[in-house]
Amino acid sequence: MRPDEIATALRRAVRERAIPPGQALNQDELARRYGVSRIPLREALRTLVGEGLIIMKPGLGAVVTELNxxxxxxxxxxxxxxxxxxxxxxxxxxxxxxxxxxxxxxxxxxxxxxxxxxxxxxxxxxxxxxxxxxxxxxxxxxxxxxxxxxxxxxxxxxxxxxxxxxxxxxxxxxxxxxxxxxxxxxxxxxxxxxxxxxxxxxxxxxxxxxxxxxxxxx
CATH class of the missing domain: 1.20.120.530 (GntR ligand-binding domain-like)
Known part of the structure; x- marks a missing residue:
């Protein structure tokens, strides 16, 4: 999968609460799920960070944005x-x-x-x-x-x-x-x-x- 395809899949998972707000993302698990290395996965995550769907937290890594x-x-x-x-x-x-x-x-x-x-x-x-x-x-x-x-x-x-x-x-x-x-x-x-x-x-x-x-x- 290309980074844009991974981003699309993750975007849908977040939108549909398959990955709920506040959940930390296990990058190794996601890489296995999509059959990719961590390089295109990281690029997809950067895209979602730019859109506000994911934030990067010290000690946790990528986390789905949770709104107050x-x-x-x-x-x-x-x-x-x-x-x-x-x-x-x-x-x-x-x-x-x-x-x-x-x-x-x-x-x-x-x-x-x-x-x-x-x-x-x-x-x-x-x-x-x-x-x-x-x-x-x-x-x-x-x-x-x-x-x-x-x-x-x-x-x-x-x-x-x-x-x-x-x-x-x-x-x-x-x-x-x-x-x-x-x-x-x-x-x-x-x-x-x-x-x-x-x-x-x-x-x-x-x-x-x-x-x-x-x-x-x-």
Whole structure:
């Protein structure tokens, strides 16, 4: 595997909580898992350090970033600055086939059973990425994706532990309809409300709290 391929695999593992926040990474074990030497692995880890997904700690080495409530607040505030302004460009560039693709993702999410939480979250992440990619604003989308990757382990808790999945599912349905109607004001309003609600519920959960659970507990 090339360093970029290793980085992609690790990024997904972190995003999906297969490697949970706060866990130290055993580089020998990872090298064996991906069938590589430690040189390309170190290069991949440097990439993830640059993205903020991993930090280097003295005595521990590479550790998956663990966010506190203040950092979650900061990242959701950043989402509010980055994502809603893309609404007009999303509507301007979204063709019928693009909207149909998003609708199929929503239908696939609706077809999943309640216990299929990881599958639902993976489709939800794909929905968000595809939605923002439609804007055509390459540099903005790069920043959005970087922030989404940082908050995704916590967003999964929001969906499945806090119990917001039905509301989030309805928001995706409404988003597809707003895109079909070419209603950029409605698209922006849905994005804003989604971010605002997720932030408030996560703040409450983390503030009360107990550490966020691992993927196996979702």
């Amino acid at each position: 409530v203040g950092e979650v607040q900061e990242l959701y505030s950043l989402r509010m600055q980055l994502e809603p302004p893309l609404a007009a460009d999303i509507v301007a560039h979204a063709g019928r086939r693009d909207v149909d693709d998003l609708a199929r993702l929503v239908e696939a999410m609706q077809a999943l059973q309640p216990e299929q939480s990881e599958e639902w979250s993976s489709l939800n992440y794909r929905f968000h990425r595809r939605l923002y990619e439609l804007s055509g604003q390459r540099h903005s989308v790069r920043l959005v994706v970087q922030v989404l990757n940082l908050v995704e382990p916590y967003a999964r808790v929001h969906a499945h532990v806090i119990g917001s999945r039905p509301q989030m599912q309805q928001e995706r349905v409404e988003m597809v309809q707003a895109l079909r109607d070419a209603d950029d004001a409605r698209v922006r309003a849905i994005i804003e409300q989604s971010i605002r609600t997720a932030r408030a519920e996560l703040e409450m959960s983390m503030g009360e709290a107990a550490p966020l659970p691992d993927a196996a507990d979702l």
